[in-house]
Amino acid sequence: MNILIWAAVVLIGGAGSVARFLVDGLVSSAAGRDFPFGTMAVNISGAMILGLLTGLALTHNQALLAGIAAVGSYTTFSTWMLETQRLAEERQRREAILNVAVSLVLGIAAAALGRLIGGQL
Amino acid sequence: MPESSADLAVPGVSGPARDRRQRARVMLPRADRREIAAIFAGGALGTLLRAALAEAFPHPPTAWPWPTFAVNIVAAFLLGYFVTRLQERLPLSSYRRPLLGTGLCGGLSTFSTMQVELLNMLGAHAWVLAAGYTAASIAAGYAAIHLATATVRRVRVRR
Numbered sequence: 001m002n003i004l005i006w007a008a009v010v011l012i013g014g015a016g017s018v019a020r021f022l023v024d025g026l027v028s029s030a031a032g033r034d035f036p037f038g039t040m041a042v043n044i045s046g047a048m049i050l051g052l053l054t055g056l057a058l059t060h061n062q063a064l065l066a067g068i069a070a071v072g073s074y075t076t077f078s079t080w081m082l083e084t085q086r087l088a089e090e091r092q093r094r095e096a097i098l099n100v101a102v103s104l105v106l107g108i109a110a111a112a113l114g115r116l117i118g119g120q121l
Numbered sequence: 122m123p124e125s126s127a128d129l130a131v132p133g134v135s136g137p138a139r140d141r142r143q144r145a146r147v148m149l150p151r152a153d154r155r156e157i158a159a160i161f162a163g164g165a166l167g168t169l170l171r172a173a174l175a176e177a178f179p180h181p182p183t184a185w186p187w188p189t190f191a192v193n194i195v196a197a198f199l200l201g202y203f204v205t206r207l208q209e210r211l212p213l214s215s216y217r218r219p220l221l222g223t224g225l226c227g228g229l230s231t232f233s234t235m236q237v238e239l240l241n242m243l244g245a246h247a248w249v250l251a252a253g254y255t256a257a258s259i260a261a262g263y264a265a266i267h268l269a270t271a272t273v274r275r276v277r278v279r280r
Contacts, residue, residue, distance in 0.1 A: 009169055010166075010168065010169050012168070013165045014162065014224075017164020017224050018160050018164065020164075021157075021219070021227075046232060047233045047236040050234065050237050051236075051237060064176070067234075068168075069168055071233045072171060073167065073168040073231070075233040076230050076231070076232055077197065077230035077235060077262060078193070078226040079200065079222075079226070079230075080232060080262075081200075081259075081265070082201060100259060104255065107232065107236040111236040111240045
């Protein structure tokens with residue numbers, strides 16, 4: 001493991017976070033802001049891409065850069081939980097529960113689908 | 122609550138005018154250069170920490186994924202703390218939320234890795250582990266946000 005790999009992790013992680021911000025903003029302004037569709041779209045698409053990557057035969061460093069750094073920073077757990085808690089706090093319990101359940105079910109399904117596609121490539 | 126709802130809300134404008142303005146935002150996402158730079162810097166640091174932990178503590182698919190679990194819960198607590206403090210306690214700042222919230226906490230935490238870990242557990246027929254990991258992540262993540270929020274709000278606003 002050399003310094004170049006870690007420099008790449010830093011740069012790719014920054015880029016993945018910016019990509020998350022842009023996609024979240026696009027989806028949120030298109031789908032409305034009453035429900036956190038932006039984070040959901042980011043997380044489910046990221047789960048699918050990571051699933052696809054695990055279906056490919058990547059080397060250790062490739063998996064670190066593409067999987068852990070790029071897709072890992074693109075998706076977010078903390079914002080998902082923050083938005084869920086804020087929904088519940090505003091007495092939107094149904095939306096809060098849906099935000100958790102739909103993200104989980106679609107997230108695992110997307111990862112499985114991605115792996116299936118990756119295995120065919 | 123979306124990350125930048127305050128920035129995109131159009132108060133006092135409704136009907137066709139608002140629709141037009143919102144469509145314009147869809148075509149041209151706001152891309153403040155300083156905000157993007159702050160997100161990049163925070164995300165780079167968060168990702169470095171998460172990747173270093175993942176490299177330092179590799180685990181088989183049927184073991185509890187401590188690195189992912191730890192960064193997710195810590196990031197949830199930090200995000201709850203930062204967002205509540207920045208929104209309800211500190212004066213408006215243009216770079217703190219993107220740097221600390223969207224960047225650092227977003228880069229530190231990960232959803233996709235958790236989903237693939239769950240998929241691996243299900244593939245190994247480790248049903249109890251998968252259910253436990255899911256329940257613990259959500260319960261602890263939610264509790265972390267709640268606790269951080271309450272901690273910030275307990276301190277009275279100084280005037």
